[in-house]
Amino acid sequence: MAKFELPSLPYAYDALEPHIDKLTMEIHHSKHHQAYVNNLNNAVTGTDLEGKSLEELFSSISNLPAGKAGVPAAVRNNGGGVYNHNLFWTNMKPNGGGLPTGAVADAINGAFGSFDEFKKLFSNAAATRFGSGWAWLVSSNGKLVVTSSANQDNPLMDVSEVKGSPLLALDVWEHAYYLHYQNRRPDYISSWWNVVNWDEVNARLAQAK
Ligand code: MN3
Numbered sequence: 001m002a003k004f005e006l007p008s009l010p011y012a013y014d015a016l017e018p019h020i021d022k023l024t025m026e027i028h029h030s031k032h033h034q035a036y037v038n039n040l041n042n043a044v045t046g047t048d049l050e051g052k053s054l055e056e057l058f059s060s061i062s063n064l065p066a067g068k069a070g071v072p073a074a075v076r077n078n079g080g081g082v083y084n085h086n087l088f089w090t091n092m093k094p095n096g097g098g099l100p101t102g103a104v105a106d107a108i109n110g111a112f113g114s115f116d117e118f119k120k121l122f123s124n125a126a127a128t129r130f131g132s133g134w135a136w137l138v139s140s141n142g143k144l145v146v147t148s149s150a151n152q153d154n155p156l157m158d159v160s161e162v163k164g165s166p167l168l169a170l171d172v173w174e175h176a177y178y179l180h181y182q183n184r185r186p187d188y189i190s191s192w193w194n195v196v197n198w199d200e201v202n203a204r205l206a207q208a209k
Helices: 022-044 054-059 071-090 102-112 115-128 185-195 198-207
Strands: 133-140 143-150 165-171
Touching: 022 071, 054 071, 071 165, 102 115, 102 143, 102 198, 115 133, 115 143, 115 165, 115 185, 133 198, 165 198
Parallel strands: none
Antiparallel strands: 133 143, 133 165
């Protein structure tokens, strides 16, 4: 019984060019994200976890009932994959980027001193995350924090080093950039700033716990 679904992208596959190319977006959304959705549905179906929200699953991810063999690991990897990509797509928009506005601008200046300093910290977190993972801007106990995670872990998981409400996420798995940037992850990161959707980051900050 399928519960989790692949959301439609809020823009066309080629809308983020030249920063993120059409083929990368198409494969990333229609193959990678779809696979996380399918694998998560398969993992929870017929277990006690069926019907739980992603947030409920993440809050006890270190202690899920074993149920079928391999289920806890499959839920952590694929549940994270579903949530993180849902966030990632809405964190971007065509003609985005520039300086943040509103409450996010104030919060970034307050936490990091300046937008440039925040950008440096976040870019560094993304560039130095070894292997596959994500860089994050998180609202943690009312404070903005930059962090990164391995694989598909995220700050809503009880295993996370920094826990809180995710505001902005950057996918640094090779599947997110390799077709266009090959090994040049730093080039992908610096280009990605041109598609950041600060309106969405503001909306998430307004709802952050
Ligand atoms: Mn990805």
